[in-house]
Every structure is written in C-alpha cells, then in structure tokens.
Amino acid sequence: MRAGAGWVLGLALAGLAPGPASAGDGAPATQENQQHGPSQFALQMRSASILVEQAEYAEAARLLARAMAQPQFAAAAPAERRQALVLAGALAITLEDLPAAREYYLQAVDAAPGHAEDWYWLLLLEADMGMLEEAAGHLAAFARRWPALLDGTEADFAAFDALLFGQLVHGLDKDAPVRLELLQALFDSGGDWNGRGADELWRELALLHLRRGDEAATRATLQRMRSPDVLVALRSDARFDALVDRDDPRFDVARANAARIATLRGLADARPRDLGLRVALGYALLAGGGNAEMLRLADAVLAPPAMPGTEPFDDMDELPWIINLRGIALRRLGRIDEALVQFIRAAGHQGVDPPDVSHALNLGSFQCELGNPAAAIEAIAAADRMSGYGRVVLAEIQHCAAWLQGDRDAARTALDYLREHRGDGPEPWLRALVREDRMDQARSGLLEMLASDDHRDKALELLQQYRAVAPLSGAVEVEARWQTLLTLPEVLEAASRVGRVERHGLYRTTGT
Secondary structure, eight states: OOSOHHHHHHHHHHTTSOOOOOTTOOSOSOSTTSTTOSOHHHHHHHHHHHHHHTTOHHHHHHHHHHHHTSHHHHHSOHHHHHHHHHHHHHHHHHTTOHHHHHHHHHHHHHHOTTOHHHHHHHHHHHHHTTOHHHHHHHHHHHHHHOGGGTTSOSGGGTTOSHHHHHHHHHHSOTTOHHHHHHHHHHHHTTOOTTTTOOHHHHHHHHHHHHHTTOHHHHHHHHTTOOOHHHHHHHHHBGGGTTTOOTTSGGGOHHHHHHHHHHHHHHHHHHOTTOHHHHHHHHHHHHHTTOHHHHHHHHHHHHSOOSSTTOOSOSOGGGHHHHHHHHHHHHHHTTOHHHHHHHHHHHHTOOSSSSOOHHHHHHHHHHHHHTTOHHHHHHHHTTOOSOOHHHHHHHHHHHHHHHHHHTOHHHHHHHHHHHHHTGGGOHHHHHHHHHHTTOHHHHHHHHHHHHTOTTTHHHHHHHHSEEEOOOOOTTSHHHHHHHHHHHTOHHHHHHHHHHBOOOEEEEEOSSOO
C-alpha cells in the first residue's frame, strides 16, 4: 500500500471512538442504549478493538468476521456497520489480504457513503491491485464529492499525488470511457495540486476532447495550461495548430518558466514546511539555467534544523529529490565529482519507505555516462518494485554497462528486453541501438514513433532543441551519434508532417 498499514489501522481505531455520525449515516452509531444493553455484536466489536490494541491482528480479524456474521450486524445502524467494516478492512490491509480489504471498503462506502477516507482507501487498494478502471471510477466520484481534498495537503490524503493520477490516466486504455470521466472530474475540481499544477493531465484531456471533435472543451482545457514542458508539447504537435497561436505570449515557453519560478517562490515562502514545493521550484530553476540559485535552495533545505531532533518539513520523503537536483546543478556547473557524491547520497537515503528506486536508476545512469560500468551495476543492484518505465530504464543501464565491459551476450539480453517492452518507454531502446551503432534500426524506430499516435508526442519531445551541457567522458561518442540521429533529413521530414522542431532557451527537465 502507498501508506503504512499501521497508519491505516490507527485511523480505523480512531473512528471507533463515540461521536456524531457523518451526514447521511442515518441511525445512531451504537446499540448500547437499547433496553437490554449492548448486543452480542457490540461486545464482539469491543473485544476485537482490544485485540487490535494488543497487536493480535489475526485473532481480531477472525473475531470481527464472526461479529459481522451475527444477525445484529445486518440490523445495525449504518454508522455502526461502517465502523466494523472499516476496522475489518484495515486489519485485512495489515494482514496483506488486499482482496478482502477491498471488499470490506466496498461495503463500507455502500453502508455510509459520506466518509471521504473510506473512498480514499478503496481506490488506493484498487490501484495497488491493478484494478485501474475501478480505481479511476472511484477517484472520479471522490473528485466530484470532495474536490478540496485532492491537492494532497491534508495528511490523511497524502497519497493523492501526480504519481497516482498518472498511474490511472496512463494505465487505462486511451479510449476507456472512465478515463475521460476521471480526467474531466479532476479538471472540474479546480485544483492545482498545491501549486504544482497538473498540466500533463490536462493535455491528455485536451487530446480526448480533440479526438471527439469538441473544440469548445479543448479550448477550455488549454486555457489552464501554464507548464513550460506542456507548452512545448502543444507548440510542437500539429494536432493543436488550429488552437495554439505560437506567437501569443501565453505560449512563450521561456516566459512561462519565469512565471512558474515566481509563482513557486511565492508559494514556498508562504508554506515554509512544504518541501515538495521546493522540489518543484528546483526543477523550474534548473530548466532556466539557475544552477547557482538551485544550490542556494538546496543548501537552505539541507541545513541542520534550528531545533535539533525536529523535522523542518512535513514531507521529508521529498528530501532525496532536493539532493538529486543539487547533483544536477553541480554537474551542469562542471563539478562532476561533487555531483556524483550527491547522486550517491540521494540513492542511499534511508528516510523513504519503501525506498524510491528512481535515485538508484539516476545514479546508475550517471555512472554509465562516466564510463564506470561496475559502479553502474552496483548502483542498480537493489532496485526493486518498478513501473514498466522504470524497468526499461534499468535495462538500458544494464545494456550500457554490459557494452562498456564488452559483454555482448548480456548486452543482447538487455537490448532484446528493451525492444520487446519499448511500449513502456521507447527512448531507452533507441539509445541502446545508438550505443551499438545500429543507426538504421534507430532511425526506423524513431520514424515508427513519429507515425504512432501513442508515441508521437515523445518523439517530438526528443527532437526539440534545448540548451545542453557537454557529455560526460563515457558518453561522448554515443551522444554524438544521438545528435546525428535527431537531425537526419528523413527524421526531420517525418516530424514536419505531424508537427515541428523548435529551439528553446531552456534545459530539458529530464536527465542531468
């Protein structure tokens, strides 16, 4: 689960405390005022809660199941049934029985639908179980009922973030009706995800409206987009030509990044305990070439707290990303050894559970670019629990290390994996082909991307001309071939049929 099971159980126990029923729950939340005293069901509920406090979770779950099999359970007030079901669901999560937990939470929202936390845990369970359509439907319902809770600033709803929304939006079939329902519900909620924005999602929504021929809805969606990365995507994609005036200052990419920096600075000043805002600000600073300011930002975040033993931010799990951004700034300033120390530090950070494998992958990539294959393999040795995209990044690092070591069998294995799974991320496959100097295959792959509705936007992104730094010592030859690939006449001609290539005064926000 995205949050610790113990936390879920604590919330469930807190919900057992007597108190007013939520709006719409109906009857009172207890049977103890009846003429004959507490029911057998109520007594078993009390016993189950005591067992939970004693950490006898399996026995508590069994007792609770027996309690809910009592006739009194079906006749109980909605609030009382909901309490039992939520506790049973939290116990099932603790005991790692996610299907049972989901069934309990389904019954809980049916018994008393006015509790946001129950919908929240239900959709998180479904997302973790790969039930993306069901999770998307419940998230759309949540967005319509409680739009103010979607920004992730409420501690009890901290798992609402871009990763979850992206998992659902990008994991669903592009034409699934629930995908449009979810995106529209999120858009209509009016949230901006605590100042970070969700322009990548709004672009997906705009594409859906565009494919349906709904120009008014497409224009309304475009009006909210301010992210420089998304503006680049809109400018470069011919599908938006009738709706995007590239001479309009609103679509000026450098201007948008400067505005984003100013906005995020203000929000960070107003919310001194929000580390995620500082990470977002760091990305914007690096995109604009503000390496020195990024270092000052990182130094301020990483300074010892004013009160020893306290945590200066509410979202300390973001700390490795500040360290990672500090490494990128140092790398761009040519301070390579210092940058490597930061990437090692981010990858070894122990403050996140489960560890974020992104930092191990970043370190492995950096070591490969330095020409250190053994160190790259060591960096990714413990990488686990990855998305499909994470696995193709891992395979590209394995390919790089094998190629540098002259292990052609291992390189072939990695390349085969990248070819078979290029739908999860085609760029690592292309880079592996370029590394082996298979330029004809790389050209064909890039042309295939440009012709694909699913990967055209990624191909156009790769072709855009951004500010860049000199390649590291182990990547000079590969980078030269890569630039050759991106400027082949047949590639540029294919790009001109579906969009355009422009020069931008920013750095790409991905990579070092």
